[in-house]
Amino acid sequence: MFTPLTHHDPARLGSYHLTARLGSGGMGTVYLARSDSGRTVALKTMHARSAADPVLRTRFRLETDAARVIGGEYGARVFDADLAHETPWLATEYLIGPPLDEAVRLNGPLPERTVRAVGARLCAALARLHDSEVVHRDLKPSNIMVTADGPKVIDFGIARALGDDRLTRAGSAAGTPAFMSPEQAAGEEHTPAGDVFALAGVLVHAATGRGPFGTGQAADLLYRVRYAEPDLTGVPAGLLPVLLPCFAKDPRQRPTTDRLCALLGGGEQDFADCLPEPVLADIARRAADVWRVTPHRLPPPAGEAGEDRGDASVGTRAGMSRRRLLSVGGGAALGVAAAGAGTWVWFGRRGGSEPARPTPPTVSAKPAWGLLWQVSADFTDPPVPPFPLLLDRLVVVGGTDLKGVDPRTGKTLWADPEVYFGHRTVTDGARIHTLDYTLDKADPLSLCPVGLADGRVGDPYLELKDFHGGLHGTQLLCASGNAVYVVGGRSSRPIDSSRNDTFRAGQSWHLVALDVHARRKLWEVPLPARPDGSTRLHFLSAQVSGERLVLVQQSADGATRLVVRDTGTGRLLWDRPLDSASPSSGRTRPAVDDRHVYPAADGLLALGLDDGKVVWRRGKGTAYSPPAVHDGVVYAVESGRGVVALDAGGGESRWAEKGGGATTADLAEPPVVGVTHVYRRASSRLRAVALADGATSRPVDAPATARYFAHPASRRLIALGEGYAAGYPLL
Missing domain, CATH: 2.40.128.630 (Lipocalin)
Known part of the structure; x- marks a missing residue:
C-alpha cells in the first residue's frame, strides 16, 4: 500500500511534505504527503519526460479541472495544485478505502444490495461530470475507491496514459480495453453513453468478480467489446434487466445516467450499511495505517552519490510564528482523531498556507459553479461576531490568527499579523x-x-x-x-x-x-x-x-x-x-432591514424595529431555517419544501422552491442571497435556487458543512469551513 520514497523523489512540493509512495505509472507518481497544518493528501506529480510534452501537460490540467468538477462528494476533493511548476502536481483528498477491484478480491462478488448502492452513486457522479460536458473515458474498477461514505471516482484517464500495458489507444481515445465502449474501441467519439457502457461493465465486475468481456490480449478484448455480447453469467436476476440495455452497441439505445439510477435504486441507503464486513474492516485498517506511516527514503544505488533533497521544496517560508506553530499542532491532532475513527473529514483543516490557483474552466463553456480558490484559515465556531470581515477588496478570515485574502482570486494579502482573536x-x-x-x-x-x-x-x-x-x-x-x-x-x-x-x-x-x-x-x-x-x-x-x-x-x-x-x-x-x-451559530444573528427584525423563531416572524411588536407571522408550527432579507424579500428554508420567498412588508408568499431535493434541506443556517440565485445547504452540498421564481434548483460543488457569506463586490460566495476559507462564483 505504501512504499518508501526513492532517493530521486523530492522532499517537499509546495506546502506538502512527501512521506511515502502510493504508486507510479507511465505518466507520473502519486505520493502520500502531509501539509504544514497536518492534512494528509494524495499528491500526484508528472514525470519530467511527461511534463516536457505540452499535450500531456494539457491533459494533466484537464484532469485537474475534471477533479474539481466532480468534487468531494463523488471524488477526491482538490485541495491545491501547481500546474505551471517544472514538476506539475495536484494535491487531493486522501481517500480511505480500497479500489473496487480490491474490495471484490477481499470479499468475493459483492451482494446485490451493495452493487445497487455503488451503481446509484456512480450514476450521480457521472451525471455531475456530464452536466459539465466532461466524460471520464476510463471508468474501471481500479479507478473507483470504496469509502465508508460512498464510491469515489478518481484518475480521469491520465495517470496511465504512457507506459502501461493495460492502457491502449484506439483512434484518439485512451482507455482500458476490457471496459471500453464499442465506439471508443473503434476510435469514434466517446459520449456520456460510453461512460454508461463502462459503468455497466464495472457493476458486472462488482457482482461477479470478472468483467463482461473476459480477459486476454488488447486486440481480443477490443473485438469482443465491438461485436460480442457481454457474459452476464452470475449477475443477480434482479440486475440483469437493469444492466443489459447498457451494453447496447448503439449508444442511442442505452439508458441515461438518470434512468439507470432510477432502475438501480439504492441511492437513499446509508452506504456504510451496504458494505460487507471484510470491506468495512479494510477501510478501518487503512484509516489506522495512514497515521502510522513515517517518512523513509531509500539510499541511492551503490556507487551513486547521495544528494540532499531538502532544497527540492517549493514555496517554503523562512520561519513560522509560535501562534502558527500551535495551530499546526491542533490541525494534526484533529486529522489523527478523524482518520483513526475510520472516517475521513474532507472538509476539515486544509493543507498549505497558500491558496490553490484557480484554473479557468476550459472543459465547459457553462458558467462556473465550483471552487475557485481555497486557503487554510483557523477560526472559532461560532465566531463572535460572525466572520469573515467583508470589505470591497479584502476578506479577513481566521480566529486566533487573522488572514487577509483577495476575495476575487484567493491570494493571501497578509497572514499571521499582529491581529488575532476574532471577537476583538x-x-x-x-x-x-x-x-x-x-x-x-x-x-x-x-x-x-x-x-x-x-x-x-x-x-x-x-x-x-x-x-x-x-x-x-x-x-x-x-x-x-x-x-x-x-x-x-x-x-x-x-x-x-x-x-x-x-x-x-x-x-x-x-x-x-x-x-x-x-x-x-x-x-x-x-x-x-x-x-x-x-x-x-x-x-x-x-x-x-x-x-x-x-x-x-x-x-x-x-x-x-x-x-x-x-x-x-x-x-x-x-x-x-x-x-x-x-x-446554533446560524440562529444567533437575526435578519434586519430598515423596518423590521426577523429572528429565528417558531415559523417566520417580523418584528417592528422600533417597538418590537409583531408585524406579521407565517407558518407557526412549521420548521424553518433562520431567515435572510434582501431588497424587500424574506428568504428562508422550509422543512420538506426548500427555499420560500415572502414579501418583507406583509409576509405574503411570492414563491416556493421548485426542482426537487427539498427533503435534504439543512435548516441550521440561513439561505445566502446572491445576484441571480439564493443558496441553501442540503444534506451533502450547496444548492442554488433562482431568485426570480424559485424554479431552478441545482447542486453546487461546495460542501454543506461550511458556512457561506455573499460578497457582491467580487461576485464571490465566501465559505468558512473547519480550518479553511474558500471562494465560489456568486451567481
Missing part, C-alpha cells in the same frame, strides 16, 4: 478596528486601526484607561460609520494573567459606544454580572440598522434575548426572549 476585530465595511492588548498585564482598553494592506495594528486612536483590555469577556461587537460598540470590563482585584480564561469575581461589565472620529466615549450601559468561573460571553451578535443597535444577548445560564437599543444614547427600546436557549 470588526469592520464597518471600509476600515478594520481591533482591541489591542497583551496577555501578561492589564492594559487599558485600546481601540486601534488595522492596516488593510499588511494587517498590522496601528497606534491606538482611543484608550479607556478605566477598563482592562485584557480581561476574558472583552468583545468588539460591531462598527457602523464612526461608532464602534464594545463590551468592556473593570476589575476591583489584581489581574492574574494565568487565570484569565473565565470571568472572575470582582468584575463589572458595560456595553460601550465609542466615536472613532471624535475619539471619545459616547455612552455606556451596565451589563449583568457574571458568576466567578463563567465562560459565556455577553453577546452572540450585534448589528446596526439606521439608529438602532440590534443585539442577541446571552445570560450566564445560556438563555438568549433579542435586545434593541438607540445608537445615539444606548437607551433600551425593547427586548424579548428568543425561542432557543442554546441557539
